[in-house]
Amino acid sequence: MREQLDAQARKIDELSRQLSELDESFERRLDERTEAMRGNELQFQQLVAGVADYAIYMLDRNGYVASWNPGAERIKGYTAAEIIGQHFSAFYTDDDREINKPQKALAIAASEGKYEAEAWRVRKDGTRFWASVLIDAIRNKAGDIVGFAKVTRDMTEKRAMQEQLHQSQKMEAIGQLTGGVAHDFNNLLTVILGNLDTISRRMSGTDQRLLRAVDHAMQGAERAATLTRQLLAFARRQPLNPKPTDLNRLVISMGDLLHRMLREDIVVDRQLDKDLWFVEVDTHQLESALLNLAVNARDAMIQGGKLTIETTNLHLAERRGEIPAGDYVLICVTDTGCGMTSEVMERAFDPFFTTKPIGEGTGLGLSQVFGFMRQSGGHVRLHSEAGQGTTVRLYLPRLMGGAPVVDPQPANVAVPAQANETVLVVEDDDDVRTYSADTLRELGYRVLEAHDGTSALKVLEHHPEIRLLFTDVGLPGINGRELVNAARRKRPDLRVLFASGYERSTLMHDGRLDPGVELLTKPFSRSQLASRIRAVLDAPVIPV
Known part of the structure; x- marks a missing residue:
């Protein structure tokens, strides 16, 4: 009996020892798993904290910010202390908040598991940026929503590049169309103007009414020819005759013409850089471009104002948008008129687009400026705000070398043929x-x-x-x-x-x-x- 009890005791001791070892092993493995989880969590936190190009943060189930990474602070402008605990609708525009966009985004993420969109968002300082947004719903084991993971990326620069490409493609397509139309019209106008000139030269001077009719027809055909030239300028298909040019001298020579074209209640202020570089440009087309800008300025200053024409040398050390680095001569034409809304600015260079009443504008003025500058190797930029006036900047590449000598152009004279030509x-x-x-x-x-x-x-x-x-x-x-x-x-x-x-x-x-x-x-x-x-x-x- 004693031996049986001793054997039973030994078994109990052995089982106790084995259980103790199991407990120690379990505790050890639990500690290892906990430490691994802590390491993974730390690695994840370090990963999120190291991402500066993306705003990565958590929302609770009601949309309040629960975490904030450095990328979110860089993109949105808020520190973690300022934004944690605030509702994420603060990042939306007023218009989006009025139609409950933030709540709808969370509802879609909750029902479908994910919400994706691109839209305008607002930084702390009130400026807007174009955002790519992803919201993922987070659920517990029971399937209940416990919060949301949100990722936002600033896509403003990419959107601007896409819009610039789209605008360039649109301008090229419209240019091809308008250029083809101008070709057909120019053939017609050659015949019309030529035969009207023949009629005018061969008519007797006694029938004044008929002379006036021919003269009016000539004027109408000349206006049509001007429109086709503007179409070709926009399409960048008008042959240019670039010559070395002093832009200060050009602007000064246009003084009388501008004075006749503008109203008395408009003051012209010329601010010319005395050491201006030379450029190589078609002077007649540049004059037309400046006159188009002056006409637009005149029509925008209904109550009068000031038209400023400024020239200056400009060195770009690095690329500025579509303008490569280099030396330029800059012409700025600024008015104090009514300005443009952002919607009007987006279409300002489109041919035939005009905000003027029917019959008061062709919508080709800025189109001609745009096409001519691009064909001349230059660039044009437009800045305007409603009620704040407009500035058009023309960038022309500097002509390297000394001041050139330009031969005068011969006048068009109807010289007869010589013998047997x-x-x-x-x-x-x-x-x-x-x-x-x-x-x-x-x-x-x-x-x-x-x-x-x-x-x-x-x-x-x-x-x-x-x-x-x-x-x-x-x-x-x-x-x-x-x-x-x-x-x-x-x-x-x-x-x-x-x-x-x-x-x-x-x-x-x-x-x-x-x-x-x-x-x-x-x-x-x-x-x-x-x-x-x-x-x-x-x-x-x-x-x-």
């Missing part, structure tokens, strides 16, 4: 070809005609007396450039004058005509045609 006119538009040929015959030239490049080459082959080729650029089949290249291989001495109503890229690169190219833009007058034909015939042959 033959011109080949190549034009696919029958009316334009007929007008051009008749005008040249009237000036004394012997004229041959062709409707496309292939037939023109045959005419050249059979008529070695042809001294000048007057050809449209946009021909069916081989274009005007290809025609000239083929003709010059057999006739290196052949003079060439191109004509075009819409130059894409056949003769033009970087906004200017290729070297050696002589181009007469449509619509052209009798005197312009005569002057350019004579000048090309008298000049030495330059390979195109």
Whole structure:
């Protein structure tokens, strides 16, 4: 009996020892698991704390902020002490709060497990930023909502880049459309203006009523020609003739013109940098751009005001938006008028967009400025606020080198032909070809005609007396450039004058005509045609 009790006691001791060892092992493993969890939690906290590009924080089930990482402080402007315990609706705009957007976001996250959106949010200082937002619902083991995890990223810069790309693509598409329309109109206007000029020259001076009618028709056609030039400027398809230019001298020379165009209640203030750098620009187009800006300023200052034109040198050490680093001459045109809303500014450069009453504006003024500046290698920026006036900044690249000498441009004079001069006119538009040929015959030239490049080459082959080729650029089949290249291989001495109503890229690169190219833009007058034909015939042959 004693032995049985001793054996039973030994078993009990052994079981106690084993249980003690199990307890120690369990406690040890529990400590290890707890320490691991603490390490994981610390690692997670360190990860969240190290993220500066994202606002990562927790909300309780009612939407009150429960945690705050450094990224949230950087993006939203609040310290943890300022925002923990506050409702997350403080980050929403007033308009979004009025329609209960914060509550709806939590409701969607609770029902669907996640809420994603992009929208405007508000920082502590009241400024807005475009935010990418993610809200995840957090549940306990029973499936009950215990809070929300929220991640916000500032997407303002990316959104601005996307909008800039969209705007550029939209402008390019509209430019292609408007350029094509301008081409067709220029052909029509060449015929209309040319024949009106012929009628005017051949009419007797006795019928004053008929003379006035022709004059009014000419004025209307000239206005239409101006519109097509503005369309081409916007489309960046108007051939430019850039020359080294002193912008101060240009602005001063426009004084009388601005005075006549502006009302007496508008004061013009010129602030010109005396050591201004030279630029290379088409002065006529720049004058048109500045006049368009002055007209817009005049119409915005209904009660009068001040128009300031400022020039200054500007060095950009680093890229500023779409403007690369470098040296620029800056022209600022500022008015004290009614200004623009943000909605109007977004469409300000769109062709045909205008806030003026019907009949008082074409909506092409700023479009012309935009297209011309881009084609000239420059940039334009617009700043305006409703009731605070408008400033338009024109950035033109500095022309490196010393002050250049610019030759004066000859006037357009209808110089007649010399003896035995033959011109080949190549034009696919029958009316334009007929007008051009008749005008040249009237000036004394012997004229041959062709409707496309292939037939023109045959005419050249059979008529070695042809001294000048007057050809449209946009021909069916081989274009005007290809025609000239083929003709010059057999006739290196052949003079060439191109004509075009819409130059894409056949003769033009970087906004200017290729070297050696002589181009007469449509619509052209009798005197312009005569002057350019004579000048090309008298000049030495330059390979195109």
